[in-house]
Amino acid sequence: MTMTVSSTMPREASPDASRGVGGPGPVRRRAKRFWTMRRRDAAAGYLFIAPQLAGVLLFVLIPVGLAIVYSLNKWNIFTGQLSFVGGSNYAALAADPQLPSVLGATAVFSLGVVVLNIALGLGLAVMLNRRFRGVTFFRTLFFSPVVISVVAWTLVWGFLLQDNGGINAVLAQIGIHGPNWLQDGSTAMGAVIVTQVIRSVGVNMVLFLSALQGVPSELYEAARIDGAGSRTIFTRITLPLISPTLLLTGIITIVGALQAFAQIAVLTEGGPALSTTVLVYYVFQQAFTFNNIGYGSTLALMLLTFVMLLTVLQWQLRRRWVFYEN
Amino acid sequence: MRTETLAEAQTTSPATPSQIATPRPRQGRILRRVVLYVALSVLALPFVVPTIWMVASSFKPLDQIFAAPPSIFTATPTWDAYVEAFGFQPFARQYGNSVYIAVVVTLIALLVSSLAGYAFARIRFPGQNALFLVVLVGLLVPGEVTIVPLFQMFKSVGLINTHWPLILVTALAAPCVLATFIMRQFFIALPVELEEAARLDGLGRLAIWWQICLPLAKPALSAVAILTFLASWNLYLEPTVYLTSPDLFTLPQALTRYTDAYGGEMWNTQLAAATMTVVPVLVVFLIAQRQFVEGLAHSGLKG
Numbered sequence: 001m002t003m004t005v006s007s008t009m010p011r012e013a014s015p016d017a018s019r020g021v022g023g024p025g026p027v028r029r030r031a032k033r034f035w036t037m038r039r040r041d042a043a044a045g046y047l048f049i050a051p052q053l054a055g056v057l058l059f060v061l062i063p064v065g066l067a068i069v070y071s072l073n074k075w076n077i078f079t080g081q082l083s084f085v086g087g088s089n090y091a092a093l094a095a096d097p098q099l100p101s102v103l104g105a106t107a108v109f110s111l112g113v114v115v116l117n118i119a120l121g122l123g124l125a126v127m128l129n130r131r132f133r134g135v136t137f138f139r140t141l142f143f144s145p146v147v148i149s150v151v152a153w154t155l156v157w158g159f160l161l162q163d164n165g166g167i168n169a170v171l172a173q174i175g176i177h178g179p180n181w182l183q184d185g186s187t188a189m190g191a192v193i194v195t196q197v198i199r200s201v202g203v204n205m206v207l208f209l210s211a212l213q214g215v216p217s218e219l220y221e222a223a224r225i226d227g228a229g230s231r232t233i234f235t236r237i238t239l240p241l242i243s244p245t246l247l248l249t250g251i252i253t254i255v256g257a258l259q260a261f262a263q264i265a266v267l268t269e270g271g272p273a274l275s276t277t278v279l280v281y282y283v284f285q286q287a288f289t290f291n292n293i294g295y296g297s298t299l300a301l302m303l304l305t306f307v308m309l310l311t312v313l314q315w316q317l318r319r320r321w322v323f324y325e326n
Numbered sequence: 327m328r329t330e331t332l333a334e335a336q337t338t339s340p341a342t343p344s345q346i347a348t349p350r351p352r353q354g355r356i357l358r359r360v361v362l363y364v365a366l367s368v369l370a371l372p373f374v375v376p377t378i379w380m381v382a383s384s385f386k387p388l389d390q391i392f393a394a395p396p397s398i399f400t401a402t403p404t405w406d407a408y409v410e411a412f413g414f415q416p417f418a419r420q421y422g423n424s425v426y427i428a429v430v431v432t433l434i435a436l437l438v439s440s441l442a443g444y445a446f447a448r449i450r451f452p453g454q455n456a457l458f459l460v461v462l463v464g465l466l467v468p469g470e471v472t473i474v475p476l477f478q479m480f481k482s483v484g485l486i487n488t489h490w491p492l493i494l495v496t497a498l499a500a501p502c503v504l505a506t507f508i509m510r511q512f513f514i515a516l517p518v519e520l521e522e523a524a525r526l527d528g529l530g531r532l533a534i535w536w537q538i539c540l541p542l543a544k545p546a547l548s549a550v551a552i553l554t555f556l557a558s559w560n561l562y563l564e565p566t567v568y569l570t571s572p573d574l575f576t577l578p579q580a581l582t583r584y585t586d587a588y589g590g591e592m593w594n595t596q597l598a599a600a601t602m603t604v605v606p607v608l609v610v611f612l613i614a615q616r617q618f619v620e621g622l623a624h625s626g627l628k629g
Contacts (some may be wrong), residue, residue, distance in 0.1 A: 032334055041449055048445035051438045052506050053457060053500025056464040058467050059476065066465060066475035127366060132359065140514035140615055141370045147618060149560045151578035152600040156380040162392070163380045166379055169396035206574040206619055239565065262562035266582060280470045287474045288567060297474050304471045311466055 070297035074279050076292045089298040098274060098282070105189065106258070106278040113257040114250055121204030121249070126234075128205070129212045139209075144201035148198065154266040157195040158182065161267075185275045188268050190214060193221070196263050200256070204249045210240065211245035235241040244318065249312040255307055279303050376418075377604065384408070384598035387414050398624045407598035414582060414592070415572050417599060424577040427492055428558040434497035435505050435554040436547060443509025444535050448521070464503035469495070470563060477567055490562060490577070491568045501557040505550040513548035514537060548617045559607070 073082040093099060111185040128139050138269050145153060161181040168178035181191040215238060223233050239246075261280045264270060270277035270285070277285075283303060287296025331454070340523040378398060383391055385403040396578060411417050444459050445451075480491045496502075516539065524534050540547070574628050584596040 006429055026429060030400070038450075041531065042451035044456070046451065047447035047452035048441040048531070048535070049457060049461070051498065052442035052502065053462055054492075055438070055502060056461050058501040059495045060464045060467050060472060061460070063475035063479065063529045067471065070475065070478075124369070126363065134363075134364070138366050138370065139619075140612070142616075143619060144377070144608065145373055146609065147556065147607050148604050149578055149607070150562070151382075151562050151581050152604045153376070155581055155600050156376045158399035158592075159383070159597065160376060162378065164392045164394070164398055166575075169392075169394050173395055184560070255468075259470050261470060262560075262578065265566075283343070283470060283474075291476060293478070293541075300471045300474055304467060307333055307471075308466060 125208030439505030
């Protein structure tokens with residue numbers, strides 16, 4: 001991503017060119033008239049990006065700055081006064097008896113979602129990456145939950161996962177007494193993960209399908225001629241060649257999982273006990289339920305740090321893998 | 327079967343290892359097909375059954391919702407839940423809120439992102455790289471991180487319990503930044519010759535963007551429109567935080583409010599409301615699925 005950006009903008013050599021980027025000439029022409037073609041163009045550029053830039057400044061950068069300020073203060077909700085408390089909100093992270101459980105739940109949820117999502121997405125893509133009657137129909141089926149609103153999807157699963165709900169009723173037909181999925185500490189997290197994966201795996205399936213179609217068929221033919229079996233071909237050719245996509249989707253999926261709020265709020269409200277309280281939900285509770293603006297902001301910044309670390313990791317690894325990409 | 331096999335043999339599309347396999351006896355091939363169909367059908371159940379169950383249950387009388395043994399369809403369908411959905415809270419109004427917010431957000435985002443995407447792709451101006459990176463930060467920061475300060479900011483200008491925060495933040499922050507990125511990638515790939523001719527004719531940048539580039543950008547614009555519309559349509563955390571009057575609620579938020587005086591869920595009413603939320607989007611998806619899939623795949627979107 002970053003590499004493409006820099007390659008579109010050659011660095012200007014002329015010392016006078018800091019104002020007028022783009023080839024030689026601006027120095028001499030400036031004497032004639034100020035609004036040269038190049039200047040008019042640059043002005044248009046700034047005007048064109050102004051709304052987007054303003055949006056990012058106002059609704060992303062300034063709020064992040066404010067979150068940092070809040071995290072260094074204690075907020076009196078009755079007077080609306082901020083009082084500087086230095087690092088005490090950060091110290092509170094270490095002392096928070098609930099935080100280890102929250103981080104544990106976050107890790108289990110994110111890893112569970114990513115592993116299941118990638119495995120299922122890749123499996124579906126491999127099965128659907130061939131020509132047979134109805135292949136488009138099946139692709140559409142597996143993709144369709146993606147367009148269903150998260151809350152509606154989660155409500156329906158919550159309905160089916162009730163103690164006397166559809167899933168247990170079906171299980172009872174084959175003689176299995178199902179647990180109370182959402183109220184049982186040992187099954188709630190699994191239920192949330194599965195609900196999330198089924199809804200979103202379609203996106204990864206599509207990404208894997210396009211990656212699989214990008215593998216040159218000569219490679220398969222050559223391997224065939226050399227006597228390689230299907231499994232060898234998959235592990236030695238397909239997997240390495242689509243590994244950039246695997247990595248990319250893996251990180252996107254984790255970052256998405258770190259932001260999953262509606263799923264938890266609707267399905268379990270973080271319970272039973274703290275078993276499904278992930279970091280996003282904990283931020284929401286601290287900031288809006290308990291009105292701990294300072295501590296909530298500190299937790300939010302922790303979430304931001306995780307997301308940024310993962311994104312930087314993705315960029316680094318992509319750069320290393322550039323050989324495969326082109 | 328034979329013709330299908332022929333069609334496969336002639337196709338130039340990339341083949342999977344199994345297709346290149348040396349010709350096998352026909353029976354083995356049919357067997358493998360059957361296994362594939364059965365496997366796919368079983369796998370498809372959790373993707374399809376919940377939606378069908380939702381629609382079917384919304385027509386059941388309340389006492390049949392949790393009937394055992396389970397049956398998907400009822401012998402005595404009723405519209406009661408649908409009537410109740412509108413009577414319990416201002417559902418029609420909430421539906422209208424969701425639609426108008428999503429439409430306004432999508433229109434603003436289309437305008438803002440195509441302008442910015444065009445400028446970043448085609449116009450040279452000092453600081454371009456740095457500014458593009460600044461914009462991309464908008465993709466990096468989850469909305470869940472900025473919601474606490476944003477709430478305070480909107481509170482200080484008196485915009486809590488209005489639709490402004492939903493519209494402004496969605497139309498200009500994360501979904502729009504993604505849109506700007508998609509538009510930029512699209513315009514970079516567009517041949518520059520068309521524009522050069524127009525510039526020689528003396529057309530300004532605004533005219534070029536509007537008359538030449540936008541008509542060519544329909545695929546990217548439709549991807550952006552779908553992504554932004556869905557992003558707005560699905561918002562849940564934001565309305566929960568910003569809105570307190572039921573008259574202002576959006577659909578996802580309204581869906582979770584169908585609870586009786588004891589806090590118990592009014593399942594059939596909730597499922598009727600969910601059906602009304604989901605089915606129109608599903609129908610549009612089935613009609614325009616190519617655009618949907620391409621749009622969402624474009625973005626490598628969150629889940």
